[in-house]
Amino acid sequence: MxxxxxxxxxxxxxxxxxxxxxxxxxxxxxxxxxxxxxxxxxxxxxxxxxxxxxxxxxxxxxxxxxxxxxxxxxxxxQPDTMPGVTAEFTAKLRQQFRALSAEAIVRGMTESEFLKLAQEVYRSNNLQQKGE
CATH class of the missing domain: 1.10.10.10 (Winged helix-like DNA-binding domain superfamily/Winged helix DNA-binding domain)
Incomplete structure (x- = not known):
């Protein structure tokens, strides 16, 4: 830990x-x-x-x-199946993206910079991906 x-x-x-x-x-x-x-x-x-x-x-x-x-x-x-993508999770994620993207816009970040950063963070957490 x-x-x-x-x-x-x-x-x-x-x-x-x-x-x-x-x-x-x-x-x-x-x-x-x-x-x-x-x-x-x-x-x-x-x-x-x-x-x-x-x-x-x-x-x-x-x-x-x-x-x-x-x-x-x-x-x-959890030894069995991890929770899946639910409507509740999607709504939570959408709300978080809404707040983050709004602040990024106000600060002058471009959409491509925002998407690139989101992709980098996703990939850094997904080290087990194969060839993506």
Whole structure:
């Protein structure tokens, strides 16, 4: 779990930062399906934060289908199928793109610069792609 880095000055809540970085770890293959994650207490201790914050991140990811929580095994990366592209996800993504693209426009970024950056970020998270 060494790849989790928190920005305590960020406006993004800490539990959201943890959840986003765990999803990035799954996307990049750093976390494999079925792989156990540290306990809530252990991760909270390692990061120097409240255990309720870690619990909220884990519960959010469990609700979204990225993690499973077992009494004996603890928290594991979803061993079966990851959640698919749903209407809710598409709406969330559209809203985030709307806000990001509006700011990019106001700052003078061109559409091609915006799309190139989006493609670079997507590809950096998708290291397992083959020949794309």
């Amino acid at each position: 060494m790849f989790i880095e928190l920005d305590l000055q960020s406006e993004t809540p800490i539990y959201t930062q943890i959840a986003e970085q765990l999803i990035e770890g799954i996307a990049r293959g750093q976390l494999k399906p079925g792989e156990p994650l540290p306990s809530v207490r252990s991760l909270a201790s390692d990061l120097g934060i409240n255990l309720h914050t870690v619990n909220k991140a884990y519960q959010t990811l469990k609700q979204d289908g990225f993690l499973q929580v077992h009494r004996k095994q603890g928290v594991v990366v």
